[in-house]
Amino acid sequence: MKDKVRNIEDQNVIDYLEKAPKWIADNKAFTDWLTEKGFFRTSASTVHHGAYAGALYKHSDAVREVLEEYTELGLIDWDRPVSPFIIGMYHDLCKIDTYREEYDHYIEADDGTRFPKGDPHFVWDDAGVIIPGHAEKSLIYILQWIPLTSQEIACIRWHMGAFEKDPKMWEYYGRAIEQDSAVLYTHTADMVASRVKGI
Numbered sequence: 001m002k003d004k005v006r007n008i009e010d011q012n013v014i015d016y017l018e019k020a021p022k023w024i025a026d027n028k029a030f031t032d033w034l035t036e037k038g039f040f041r042t043s044a045s046t047v048h049h050g051a052y053a054g055a056l057y058k059h060s061d062a063v064r065e066v067l068e069e070y071t072e073l074g075l076i077d078w079d080r081p082v083s084p085f086i087i088g089m090y091h092d093l094c095k096i097d098t099y100r101e102e103y104d105h106y107i108e109a110d111d112g113t114r115f116p117k118g119d120p121h122f123v124w125d126d127a128g129v130i131i132p133g134h135a136e137k138s139l140i141y142i143l144q145w146i147p148l149t150s151q152e153i154a155c156i157r158w159h160m161g162a163f164e165k166d167p168k169m170w171e172y173y174g175r176a177i178e179q180d181s182a183v184l185y186t187h188t189a190d191m192v193a194s195r196v197k198g199i
């Protein structure tokens, strides 16, 4: 018996491998790590946009897509062509270990095995987390697997834009935009995906 969320997860892995550049898709250990950590299965939030199974992947893919659109329009000058994929796909990697999947109902098989019934809801649970934070945490995770350009680091680090909680950070964010407008377009792509497209 395969639960509904497992189907969503499997579909997301297939979609990811189709869209990923070959050298990333061929890195099986990385895909296995993403899967094991729940990247293709978990939600993107508990109540806001993307509070459903598989939403973290869907949101990440939506940001990738918006960045690709901006690139086609000639708005962003990347240091390498793979940057929209890397930034979109991995900017919120920090969320992979922060939500717990819960179900209200279970079905019990003859042998006593319990299977979840219906849709899960996700609750914030960072009890097992050892690296706190948001954008910098995403960078720590992705840099285990892929060396990044300075431009990609800046875009992922500042993807929250002025939603950075600490006002002291705004000066650095402003400076990052002044140095490279790709930083601003990345934040905009994140907002378009989450607030305009609702993904």
Ligand SMILES: [Fe+2]
Binding pocket: 091, 092, 134, 159, 160
């Ligand atoms: Fe984020």
Ligand SMILES: [Fe+2]
Binding pocket: 059, 063, 091, 092, 190
């Ligand atoms: Fe995001």
